[in-house]
Amino acid sequence: MEPKQTTIPKARKKQPWQNNPNIITLFSITLASLKTPLNPLSKPLILNSSNKLLRFLHPNSPFTSNSPLLNPILSLLPLMLHSSDEEIIRTAVKIVGAVSLVSIEANERVAGDSGIVKGLVLNILRFEMMETKKLVCNAILDLSITSLGCQRLLDVSGLNYIMLGFLQVQKSLVSSLYINLVENEGNFFLGVKHKQEKIPLLLLNAAATLINFCHPEQLKSIPRKLKEATFPYLGEIWSKVRAKLLASEILNVSKVKCCYKSNLTAKSLAESIFRLSMDALSVINSMPSEVVMGHIFGPSSTSFTNFMLEHWESSPFLIRNQPKYPEAPHAIFSSFMHSLTSEEELPKCLSSILRGMVSCPPVALNEIDCLSLLNDVRDTLGSPIIYQQDIRVVKTSMHSKLEEHYFQEYLRNGIEGPRAFSAEDILKCEGAYRKGYTTAVRGMEFRNSDIAAVTREIASMFGQPSVGANLYVTPPNSQGLSCHYDDHCVFVCQLYGVKQWTVYPKPIIELPRLYECLEVPQELLVQSRQILLDEGDVLYLPRGFAHEACTVADLGESSKVYESSVHLTLAIEVEPPFEWEGFAHIALYLWSRKTGSDTFAHDTSGMLSISVYILHIAMRLLSSTEPIFRKACLAAASSLPIDTIEWHEKNQRATFKLASDKINELCSFTDSLEYLQKAVERDDDPFHWLRWLELLNGRDVYVQNFCNFNSDRVCNILSFINQHKDDAEAAFAHVKSNFCSEDLFDDAKESFKTLHALYKEARMRYMNGMLSLHH
Known part of the structure; x- marks a missing residue:
């Protein structure tokens, strides 16, 4: 007898959940419950419905953005998020994150x-309750994975609320926060050991996400008091992170x-x-300009004028320690020197x-957009100092006169890419010393x-966007x-000990340009001239003058050995727009715009317009042989003594x-044509060195033409000029004569100062940002 076959019943076909009437009923039940919050049955109904919804929103569910259920869910969430019940809000926040x-x-x-x-915010x-804050932070982070999500959070002042939330928890947690760094695929992620430390880190994560998305105006709109209240705690956390980066205390993600x-x-x-920090007002200490000027040039305002007349960009000059600050001969750097020469060696x-340091x-040189710069340096921002970029450890043999690096x-040339210093490397510097x-x-x-305060004031005195300090x-x-x-002028400020300088009286190159x-x-x-610098002395060295310095007077048997020496060099780097050549290019640009409607109106051939561009090239070529065009233009100088202003203007x-x-x-017209011809042969941009002119008025057709001088266009211009050589040379002479006969100083000065302000603001923002990473 054959065994009876067992029939396996077919599984009942599941109805697609998004069309399930039971699921759809959840929305009406939840909505009704939200409308009657005083009903004791409302809360259980809301939570029960919401939790069922959450189960349908798991990562592997078929729910999509095209689901007909999305609209009902979105309609419920505002009511739930504005509920007075914290448990309902937590459930709503979970739904926001899931969707x-x-x-x-x-x-x-x-x-x-x-x-x-x-x-949400x-x-x-x-x-x-910390659990609520945690869920809200996670939902904000989930929402901020898209640009639109970030933007909408910023539109409703979400960043301000997150920063305030961070300040709510910081007092009890941030000071004791133990930060871990966890390495995963080359990135170092912040972590914490204890559960209660998770909330400030989540808030910090959410704040950082939005801060790093902001454009400049949004950053400026953050209340100043909120920034100032947050900075100390950010600095405290950053100092812990920085110490771990330096010490290479990094956990592997697989071992956490x-x-x-x-x-x-x-x-x-x-x-x-x-x-x-970029727009913060309190990052750089205040330093009155008269104090800086008095320390460097002496108490009399005529000292500065005499220096400008007799030594600026022409000859070395020694300023001995001024007695006007007997209690602190080098007062403007006294706090820094206190940190460097304490009781320790x-x-x-x-x-x-x-x-x-980081x-x-x-x-x-042409960077005026600080956020654009961040894109270039993001990979190393905040990293330990990098050899050759930030620090060098070097000595020169007294006999061979050759430099030798300790590292x-x-x-x-010896390794791939830059090398960041470790804590061990820094200790090695003591042995190198x-x-x-x-x-x-x-x-x-x-x-x-x-x-920073001193360099800012010196930059103002000399009308440059910034001054460096080594x-x-x-x-x-x-x-x-x-x-x-050097390719820049320096003021050598002797801060500690003495140092013997050897200075050669004639420049190797007269006013060399950067690089x-x-x-x-x-x-x-x-x-050579021997100069012994003592504490408080200042030595001015123009660019191009050879020099060397050591802590021993000479190499004979009776040579005198001096003690350790510490000095700062304040470097005035004259960038291309702020030479007199740059000022002349601005003047020619303004003259062309001013006379274009009249002088060039009937120039159907374009010969006069072409002559203006050729004159730009001619001025560039002239600057290589005439030092006056390489001199620093000081038209934007400020912070000058009152009795100096009139002389300065003249x-x-x-x-x-x-x-x-x-x-x-x-x-020369001929030399300019030859320059253009060589640019064509090399397939070079003949106006790459004048790109900064776009910063004055990038939308101007005159300026935009500089961007269109490709080799084909230059070839066409050269062909046209060669066909009409005499007319072209006459047009060039006409343009040159008319341009040089007009008094364009005042107009050019205003545009020059506008350009200077753009550069100065960008450098100041960069300086503020970097200083904040060191404090």
Whole structure:
């Protein structure tokens, strides 16, 4: 007998959940319950319905942004988020986070509902329970994975609420917060050990996400008092992170136990602090201009005028310690020197300062957009100092006169990419000091607020956007850098000990430009002058003058060995727009705009317009042979003594008149054509050096034409000129003569000052950001 077959019943076909009437009923029940909050049955109904909804929103569910249930869910959330019941709010927040992660489209649908976004951020401060704050933070982070989500959170002042929420929890948690750094795929994520420490880190993560999304105007709109209240706690957390980065105390993500790892990286935290600080008013200490001027040039205002007349960009000048500050001969740097020469020996004090430093990438010459710069430096922002970029440890043999680096293996030619210092490397600097090596630290204006204040005032005196500051710590009986000349003017401020300087009286190159060749032909090193700098002394060295310095008087048997030396060099780097050549280009641009409607109106061939561009080239070529065009233009100088202002104005006008006469007399049409021809042969942009002119009026057709000088266009222009050589040369002479005959100083000065203000603001914002990462 055959066994009876067992029939397996077919599984009942499941109705798609989004069309399930029972599910749809949940929405009407929840909505009705929300409308009757006093009914004792309302809360259980709401929570029961909401929890069922959450089960349908799990990551593997078929729910999509096109689901017909999305609209009902969105309609419920504002009511739930504005409920007076904390448990209902927590459930609503969970739904917001779940929907935000369904898809980008669903995320943007949530972000598009202002009621949801407002309700979300308001609940950061409404309740004290940490569980609620945690859920709200997670939902905000889920919503902020899209640009629209970030923007909508900012539109409802979400960042302000998050920062206030952070301040609510900081008093009890931040000071004792134990930060871990967890490495995962090359990034270092912030983590904490204990459960109760998770909330401030979540709030910090949410704040950093929005801060790093902000554009400049949004950053400026954050209340100043809120920034100032938040800075100390951000600084406290950052100092812990910075110490772990330096000490390489990094956990591997696979070995992390009992630790909450956030999505906030060390770089993102550094960027947030940088961004918040860019427009801060209190980052740089105040330093009256008369105090700075008195320290460097002496108590009399005529001292500055005499210096400008007799030495500026022409000859070295020694200013001995001024007796007007008998209680502190080098008062403007006294607080910095106190930190460097405490009771500990000098190399240990230096190591302590180096441990607090982070990398300061140099600013590009034409960079005026600080947020754009951040995109370039984001990978190293906040990292420990980098060899050769931030620090060098070097000595020069007294006999061979060749430089030797202590960290030979860190030279860029020897390894791939820049090398960041570790805590061990900083300790090695103490040993290097004892072996006669000088430690040179670049960018001190980014690392110390007192030094920043001094450089800011000097920049104002000389009408430049910024002034750099480098620190040199030299042990006894040694020499740091070999004989060299600089492409910038420097004021050497002797802060500690004494140092013997050898200065050569004639420039190797007269007024070299930035990044020009700095090789020193030995045959030109004759008739040197010996200068001994003591504490408080200042030595001015114009660019192009060869020099070297050491802590030993000479190499004979009776040579005198001096003690350790510490000095700062304040560097005035004259960037292309702020030379007199730059001023002349601005004047030509303004003249062309002013006369274009009249002079060029009937120029159907375009010959006159072409002549203007050729004149720009002719002025560029002239600047290589005529030093006056490489001199610093001081038309934007401020912070000057009152009795100096009138002289200064006359001096600037006279210099521009002299430059105009040189242009009229020496600018060559033939040389300019040859320059264009060579640019075509090299496939070069013939106006790449004049791109900064776009900053004055980037939308102007005249300026935009500079962007269109490709090789084909230049070839066409050259062909046209060669066909009408005599007419072209006559047009060039006409343009040159008319331009040079007009008094354009006042108009050019105003535009020059506008350009200067753009550069100065950008450098100041960068300085503020970098200083904040050191405090």
